[in-house]
Amino acid sequence: MGNVIEVENLRKEFKAYSSRSGLMGAFRDLFTRNYKIIQAVHDISFTVNQGEMVGYIGENGAGKSTTIKMLTGILTPTAGKVSVNGMNPHKEREAFVRTIGVVFGQRSQLWWDIAVQESFRLLKKVYRVSDSDYKEHMEHVIETLDIGPLLDKPVRKLSLGQRMRCELAAALIHNPPLLFLDEPTIGLDVLVKLKIREFLKEINQKYNTTILLTTHDISDIEALCDRVIMLDEGKIIYDGSLQRLKENWGEGKQIQFTFSQEITSAELHPLTAAWGVKWSRGEQDNSWIAHVPKAHVSEIISCIVNHYEIQDLNLYEISTEEIIRNIYEEGVAHG
């Protein structure tokens, strides 16, 4: 199993121009403009093996899309080494892009005014896929994604969910060994999301397709990826298994109490201070959430129940989403 993606000290800088204020400023901008150099991606290194499904996550503007664009040969890196499928994406663009599939969730790569099948036909010619390969591979894809009835409709008449399934099929026409998905589930409903996830898992198993996925929907990552790479301000702050992330950060539970009368935090804090519990106000009236270390769950519940009358009680795991939020708030991930 070779490395499909090798990235070493990859950097991308942009010039960000700023406008001066006022009319005079606008005139001055005609001649000289102020700019700052912004490091969208700052010396990152990682490798991805054949057949891995990797979640690439980060806040808006963290540099995810910029990285993907460098890995797919669209943008030229400012510095550093990139090797994808054994090629330099930017230098050998035309040969290289034959070996990858890309879906940009926010852009359509199908032709807007013509039927989906015409786009497929063009892409089949562009990637020089033989009739027999196309038939064998695409019939299955079309069936699994359930887009057969959509093929003769122009793209502009499809709903977002329908379009995204067609986009995915279009990216797979040449059955690439490596797939980049840039926010593929943005704005989709739960059913379509599930269908797309299942499909991605299937092609990963069937063809050992490597998938690099960016998303803001952590449930995508939980459903698909064993490994996450977390990016913040252009730097990798975590690279490892999702499991380890949860173990290191997701210790403890949350207990939500709904009391029958009004309670203040001043009343709650002294009771549980010995276990290091943090309290925060819940969304409903009279509800409080205790953030509790795992070992002391039962003690805390019995303590609270003994002191106050409660109406309801819920126990939660700390969600991955929360873990990730915590990491971003606190900075670099430990472990």
Add this chain to the structure above:
Amino acid sequence: MDKYMEMIRIRFLMMLAYRTNYYTGILIYCINIGAYYFLWSAIYSGKSSIQGMSIEKMATYVAISWMARAFYFNNIDREIAMEIREGQVATELIRPYNYLGMKTMQGLGEGIFRLLFLSLPGVVITALLLPLHFSTDIHTWMYFGLSIMLSFIINSELNLLAGVIAFFTLNNEGLLRAKRFIIDLFSGLILPISFYPDWAQEIMKYFPFQAISYIPSMIFTESFQGQAVVNGLLFQVIWSVVLLFPIYMLWKAAKKRLVIQGG
């Protein structure tokens, strides 16, 4: 080559997707030809010829210039600029083809569509209404065919150049408008080059614009004879080769500078 043929086909389909555009297209061309014809009739008003061109030749010149325009004219400059402005160029660059080559093919698809479905009906309609003179010499038609092919190439090359500049400026709407106006004016579409003052004609020898409209129209009306035809075609060939260099250089620089707008 297959994929380029397929692209031409796709462009046909796209043109057919909007039929209203197509019918209004024919109408607009007929109106333009009519307007210029009546303008020239007023200018001639009794004179049998100006600058060695009879009114009949002028009518044919006007009609054929507009018909040829339907073929060589395309909007790939605007499309490139728009794709860059909206970041759509990202999806073009992940395809295994030459972006500019594919754009040119789309222009060709559009050109062939308009030639067959817009120019031909337009010529038939105007020929019924105006006194046009068509040559019966097969050679004239062959030279004309070759010449408008070269017109298409030169015009597309200028469009590519103008479009690629959007990679640097990100918004070049003004430049595109200026380019369109300059081409209509200096290509001989509005006024034959032989009507310009001598000094202007001299200057225009150093620009590619007359290769776009003036040369094919002069060939078609048989105002160019013998050596003039050969010189005209040569002028076109030279420019279509020369223009490749700045395109290549700009494109190479542009890819390095590319910024994808909108994430």
